[in-house]
């Protein structure tokens with residue numbers, strides 16, 4: 581069974597003129613480790629700026645790594661940008677948040693989806709076209725899409741095209757960086773359904789990057805919660821939703837919309853409590869130069885995703 585292992589990954593960006601402030605680099609990703617198994621879905625969750633996208637790009641080889649190693653099926657595939665090993669390139673693909681930027685506007689959909697096949701597989705023209713049509717069909721598009729350009733489709737359709745291209749080589753892992761966050765709710769659900777369907781068909785795994793625990797809940801088996809380049813909590817989806825251990829996780833959970841209206845008051849009060857606990861805890865965190873190990877232990881754990889306490893139902 582295929583696996584992707586990330587060991588102590590660091591991506592530090594140089595700070596321009598940073599020597600004046602006594603700090604030469606900014607740690608966007610500061611030592612994260614993950615072990616991903618084929619067939620399971622993983623969520624990388626955190627607020628804007630926590631380092632999720634940088635981590636995702638580094639994992640697929642689009643970002644220069646400062647330190648750490650990446651192993652695909654046990655083999656070290658850590659490489660500098662543009663020099664990824666073939667197995668890693670084929671088997672670890674990525675889709676991005678902004679499909680209007682990631683799909684070349686000057687190319688027709690047929691060209692876009694066939695590009696990876698063209699680069700990696702020696703198929704006849706006929707075989708290639710057949711495969712592209714299968715891929716388009718899998719994401720709910722017809723043959724007439726072949727000669728159209730990205731701007732002729734809406735955001736949800738474009739994201740489905742990006743998905744078709746990402747899975748053209750039947751990869752084992754797809755890093756999906758906020759793939760639905762700019763879409764309307766109904767379109768989000770549609771794209772997520774296609775993602776699930778493709779996963780069942782191809783037995784692949786997603787590393788799903790999102791700031792929204794509500795979306796991640798629908799697709800991921802395991803979650804890593806990221807804050808300032810590090811993981812503050814990692815574990816099974818159910819454990820994290822029902823029994824979050826970290827104040828930062830609780831805060832993200834408390835921000836999930838769609839609360840049952842009958843429990844709204846309870847939820848509001850809980851949010852207020854969490855905000856005040858969060859402030860104190862994170863002030864100490866920052867005072868200790870942002871080391872996760874220095875976080876103040878939690879006081880009582882609120883069962884956020886579960887039911888309100890008895891007597892408040």
Ligand SMILES: Nc1ncnc2c1ncn2[C@@H]1O[C@H](COP(=O)(O)OP(=O)(O)OP(=O)(O)O)[C@@H](O)[C@H]1O
Pocket residue numbers: 593594606607608626627628629630631632633634635791
């Ligand atoms: N190319 C870059 N050069 C310098 N700093 C960068 C670069 N890319 C990202 N950063 C910084 O690294 C940190 C992490 O950014 P990143 O985009 O990975 O976070 P994120 O959690 O994905 O946030 P978002 O959801 O807003 O994209 C941020 O402080 C960001 O400003």
